[in-house]
Amino acid sequence: MKRLCTFILLIILEIAIASGVLHALTIKDASGNTITVSPPYKRIISLYGAHTENLFALGLNKEIIGVSRHESYPLEAMEKPAFSYHDDAERFLAAHPDLVLVRPMITRGYPNLMEKLRRFGITVVSLQPRTAKEMFTYWRTLGVLTGREKAAEEMIQRFKGQVASIRKMVSHIPLGDRKRVYFESIHSRMKTFAPSSIAIFALETAGGINVATDARSTHGTNIADYGKERILSHAHDIDVLLAQRGAMNHVTKRRIYEEAGFEAIKAVKDHQVFIIDEMIVSRPTPRLILGITQIGRFLYPALFNNVTDLARNNTLTRANYAEMFVKMAAFPFEIPGYRRIQARKNKAQHLYGDFRDVDYNKIISAYIETAVERGLFQNIQARRFLPNKPILRRDIAYSLFVGLDLPGAGPCKMIDVPEDDPDTAHIAVVAGLGIMKLSEGRFFPDQTVTGLKAYHILKRALELARH
Amino acid sequence: MKKTCFLLILLILTSSSMGFAMGKMPNKKAIVLADFGTTYLSALKAITTIQNEVEKEFPGIEVRIAFTSNIIRNVWHKRRNDAIFMKEHGRDMKEFLNIKGPLATIADLQDEGYRTIIVQPCHIYSGEEYADLCSYVNGLNAIKTIKVKYMPFVKLVMGRPALGTYGPVHDYHKDMETAAKTLKVDVDLARKEHAALVYMGHGNEFYSTGIYAEFQQVMQRTYPDVKIFIGTVEGFPSLDDVVTALKQAKVKRVVLKPLMIVAGDHANNDMAGPDRDSWKNTIKRLGIQVIPIIHGLGENRAWARIYVQHIKDVAKDNDLIF
Numbered sequence: 001m002k003r004l005c006t007f008i009l010l011i012i013l014e015i016a017i018a019s020g021v022l023h024a025l026t027i028k029d030a031s032g033n034t035i036t037v038s039p040p041y042k043r044i045i046s047l048y049g050a051h052t053e054n055l056f057a058l059g060l061n062k063e064i065i066g067v068s069r070h071e072s073y074p075l076e077a078m079e080k081p082a083f084s085y086h087d088d089a090e091r092f093l094a095a096h097p098d099l100v101l102v103r104p105m106i107t108r109g110y111p112n113l114m115e116k117l118r119r120f121g122i123t124v125v126s127l128q129p130r131t132a133k134e135m136f137t138y139w140r141t142l143g144v145l146t147g148r149e150k151a152a153e154e155m156i157q158r159f160k161g162q163v164a165s166i167r168k169m170v171s172h173i174p175l176g177d178r179k180r181v182y183f184e185s186i187h188s189r190m191k192t193f194a195p196s197s198i199a200i201f202a203l204e205t206a207g208g209i210n211v212a213t214d215a216r217s218t219h220g221t222n223i224a225d226y227g228k229e230r231i232l233s234h235a236h237d238i239d240v241l242l243a244q245r246g247a248m249n250h251v252t253k254r255r256i257y258e259e260a261g262f263e264a265i266k267a268v269k270d271h272q273v274f275i276i277d278e279m280i281v282s283r284p285t286p287r288l289i290l291g292i293t294q295i296g297r298f299l300y301p302a303l304f305n306n307v308t309d310l311a312r313n314n315t316l317t318r319a320n321y322a323e324m325f326v327k328m329a330a331f332p333f334e335i336p337g338y339r340r341i342q343a344r345k346n347k348a349q350h351l352y353g354d355f356r357d358v359d360y361n362k363i364i365s366a367y368i369e370t371a372v373e374r375g376l377f378q379n380i381q382a383r384r385f386l387p388n389k390p391i392l393r394r395d396i397a398y399s400l401f402v403g404l405d406l407p408g409a410g411p412c413k414m415i416d417v418p419e420d421d422p423d424t425a426h427i428a429v430v431a432g433l434g435i436m437k438l439s440e441g442r443f444f445p446d447q448t449v450t451g452l453k454a455y456h457i458l459k460r461a462l463e464l465a466r467h
Numbered sequence: 468m469k470k471t472c473f474l475l476i477l478l479i480l481t482s483s484s485m486g487f488a489m490g491k492m493p494n495k496k497a498i499v500l501a502d503f504g505t506t507y508l509s510a511l512k513a514i515t516t517i518q519n520e521v522e523k524e525f526p527g528i529e530v531r532i533a534f535t536s537n538i539i540r541n542v543w544h545k546r547r548n549d550a551i552f553m554k555e556h557g558r559d560m561k562e563f564l565n566i567k568g569p570l571a572t573i574a575d576l577q578d579e580g581y582r583t584i585i586v587q588p589c590h591i592y593s594g595e596e597y598a599d600l601c602s603y604v605n606g607l608n609a610i611k612t613i614k615v616k617y618m619p620f621v622k623l624v625m626g627r628p629a630l631g632t633y634g635p636v637h638d639y640h641k642d643m644e645t646a647a648k649t650l651k652v653d654v655d656l657a658r659k660e661h662a663a664l665v666y667m668g669h670g671n672e673f674y675s676t677g678i679y680a681e682f683q684q685v686m687q688r689t690y691p692d693v694k695i696f697i698g699t700v701e702g703f704p705s706l707d708d709v710v711t712a713l714k715q716a717k718v719k720r721v722v723l724k725p726l727m728i729v730a731g732d733h734a735n736n737d738m739a740g741p742d743r744d745s746w747k748n749t750i751k752r753l754g755i756q757v758i759p760i761i762h763g764l765g766e767n768r769a770w771a772r773i774y775v776q777h778i779k780d781v782a783k784d785n786d787l788i789f
C-alpha cells in the first residue's frame with residue numbers, strides 16, 4: 001500500500017508563473033521525490049525503454065533528444081542518441097535536456113548522477129507504474145509533462161476499448177473452463193510476478209487464473225519470489241505454464257521442459273508451456289494489448305484464433321490473409337529485439353514497425369508483422385506492405401511453402417506457370433500435394449481468392465504439414 | 468606414549484613447512500576431454516558418447532570432462548543448490564554438477580597425482596577455442612621448477628581437433644578424409660531423401676575458416692553422388708555463399724544439419740528457427756524443401772572415435788603408453 005502511495009500522484013498545485021502559458025506543478029514521483037515541474041518539456045532524455053515507447057506513442061519525436069541503450073521500438077527511437085546512467089553527467093549536460101525521465105531502479109543506483117543533473121537545473125522525474133491502474137496515471141503524467149494531455153487521454157481510451165473487447169470475448173468462457181496459469185518471470189531463480197503487477201493484469205484480462213496469488217512482491221517491484229517447491233505444490237493445478245523471455249530471463253521451452261521436478265506439472269505433461277516476450281507483458285506501454293491478446297491465443301486458441309469473420313470476405317486482402325495464416329497456424333507474435341534489428345539495419349531489409357501503410361495502434365499490425373517475420377510474404381518493399389491489396393494464389397502457394405514444413409511432392413506441370421517463373425518451385429509442391437487444385441492443368445497464379453477458399457487451403461496445408 | 472605424540476607432531480610440523488613439492492611424487496595418467504559444454508540434459512548425449520568411447524578404449528585411465536564456457540559451468544554449479552534437481556539427478560549428473568574449466572581440471576588432476584595428462588579438445592577444427600586451449604597448456608608447460616623431480620607434470624600434451632591442425636606430423640588432409648568417412652550416415656539420409664546435404668558449422672570471424680570450404684570439397688570427393696554444401700554461422704563460407712551455390716546447383720530439397728558437436732541453441736534457432744533469417748527459411752525462400760536434423764556430431768559414434776584416435780596419436784608421438 002505504501003508503495004502504491006509513493007507512486008506518482010499529480011498534486012494539482014498549479015501556480016501560474018507568467019501569463020498563464022507556463023505552469024509550474026508539484027509532483028511526487030515514483031522515487032518519493034517532490035518535484036516542481038514546468039511543462040511542457042521540449043528536450044527530453046528517456047532512460048527507460050517504456051518511457052521512450054510511450055513518448056513516441058504520444059506523438060512526440062523532435063522533443064525526444066536522447067533514449068536509453070538497446071531501444072527496439074518504435075524504429076524512430078533507434079535513430080536517437082543513446083544515453084546511459086553509466087555516462088558522466090557532462091554528457092547529459094552537453095545535450096541540454098530540460099527533462100530526464102528515469103525509474104526508481106536508476107535513482108536508487110545512481111544518486112550522484114541524479115543530484116548533479118538537478119543541480120544544473122535539469123528536471124529529473126522517476127516514474128514506474130506497478131499496476132494497471134497506475135499505468136493510466138503514468139500515461140497521463142507523461143501527457144502533462146510533455147503538453148500532450150489530449151493524446152494521453154486518447155491513448156488511455158483506445159487501450160481501454162481494446163481491453164473491453166477482449167473482456168467481452170473472454171466473458172463467454174464458463175468459469176470452470178478457465179485455464180489456471182503459473183507465470184514465470186525469472187526461470188533460473190523460480191520467480192513469478194506479484195499478483196498486482198501489470199503482467200498478471202495481462203494474464204487475468206486474457207481470462208487466465210493466476211495460481212500464484214500468494215506471491216509477495218520483491219522490493220516493491222513487479223517480480224515476486226516463489227521457489228520450486230511452491231510451484232510444484234500446484235503441479236496438478238497448472239494447466240498452462242507461461243514464461244516471459246527477455247533481457248532478464250533467457251529461458252527456452254526446452255529448458256522448462258527439462259527442469260528437474262517439472263515433469264510433475266500438468267502443463268509440462270500436456271505440452272502447454274509457452275514463452276512470451278517481456279516487452280509485451282511487463283512494460284507499461286500500449287503494446288501491452290499485444291501481450292494480452294497473445295496470452296489469450298495461448299490459453300484459448302479456439303476463441304482467440306477464430307477466423308470465421310475473416311472467412312466471410314469475398315476478396316481476401318493481404319492483411320486479412322496474414323491474420324488468417326498466423327491465427328490458424330497458431331504462430332505466436334514476433335516481437336522485435338534490439339539485436340535482431342541491429343543485425344538487419346544495414347541490409348536494406350524490412351524492419352518491424354516501418355510499414356507506413358499499417359496502423360501500429362491496431363492489433364492487426366502484430367499479425368502482419370508476424371507473417372512478414374516468418375517470411376510468408378515475398379518481395380516486401382521498404383515501408384509498404386500493401387495491406388488492402390488482394391492476396392493472389394501465387395502468394396498463397398509461396399507462403400504455404402515457406403511458412404510450413406510440407407512433405408515432398410511428385411512432379412507437377414502447370415500450363416500457366418512457366419519454368420522461369422520465380423514461384424514455380426513453390427507452386428509445384430503446393431499443387432502437387434493437392435493443397436491448391438489445378439483446373440485443366442492451370443493454376444491461375446494471379447487470381448484472387450475468397451476468405452472461405454483461403455480457409456480451406458490453409459486447413460488442408462496444416463493437416464499435411466509436419467509440426 | 469608421550470614420546471610418540473611428540474614425534475608425530477614434529478613430523479607434521481616439518482612436513483607442512485617444507486613447501487609444495489616434497490617426497491616422491493606419484494605419476495598417474497589421465498585424459499581431459501575439453502568441450503564448450505551444454506546446459507541441456509537432452510544434449511549431453513553428444514558429450515557423453517565421446518566420453519564413453521574414450522573410456523572404452525582406455526580402461527583404467529582417468530577420463531575427465533572440462534567445459535570451457537563460464538556461463539554453462541555456472542548453470543551447472545547453481546543446480547547443486549536445487550534440492551529437486553539433486554534428488555533426481557544428483558547421482559548420475561555428479562560429474563557435470565562439479566564441472567570445471569580445463570585449467571582447474573588439469574590442476575585437480577595434478578593435485579591428485581596425475582602427472583601425465585593428455586588434453587583432447589572435442590573441437591571441429593583448429594580455430595579460436597583450440598588456440599586458447601593450446602595457450603593454457605603451453606602456459607602450464609612453461610613451469611620450470613629448480614629440481615626436475617618437482618616438475619608438476621611429467622607430460623602434459625594436447626591432441627588435435629577432428630579436422631586436424633597445422634604441421635607436418637599429422638597430415639590434416641588425411642584427418643579430413645577420415646572425418647568425411649564418419650559422416651556417411653548423413654549422406655545416406657540425404658540420398659534416401661533425394662536431397663542435397665547442407666551443414667551449418669560455427670566458424671569464426673577472427674580466423675580464416677577456409678577449412679570448411681576445403682572440407683566441403685573432401686566430402687564431395689568422398690560422396691560424389693550427393694551434393695554437399697558447408698556454411699558457417701560466423702565467417703566463411705556464409706549462408707549467402709551456400710544460397711548462391713544451392714541456386715547454381717538447382718537443388719530442390721536439402722537435409723540440413725549442424726556441423727557442431729552439440730545441437731544446442733545454434734541448431735534450434737540459427738539453423739531451424741522460425742524467423743525469416745534462419746537457415747531453414749532462407750533456403751526455403753528459394754523454393755527448396757528443407758529437412759532439418761537437430762543432432763550434434765558428438766552423437767555419431769564414428770565421429771567420436773576420431774577423438775579416440777587423436778588421443779592414441781598424441782600418446783604415441785610422446786612415447787606415452789595409454
